[in-house]
Amino acid sequence: MEGWSVEEEDELNKLTNQKITMGDTALARHQSLIERQMGNSIKNMSKEKRDELKRKLEDVDDSPDKSQINLTSSQSC
Secondary structure (H helix, E strand, O other), X not given: OOOOOHHHHHHHHHHHOOOOOHHHOHXXXXXXXXXXXXXXXXXXXXXXXXXXXXXXXXXXXXXXXXXXXXXXXXXXX
């Protein structure tokens, strides 16, 4: 089996030293998709469901530990 070529080594170094931002990740793209879906869903929600979502969002804004907030509902939207 043949070893690495200089070109392959250069390409590897370039890729391993490349800065990756959060926006470049699959997680960020997935979150962006969910945000767009939520925006589209809000347009079709009843006023009651929108008010419930507003209250939950206010809870997130008021919470010191946002990782503990549950935005899901036991009822479907």
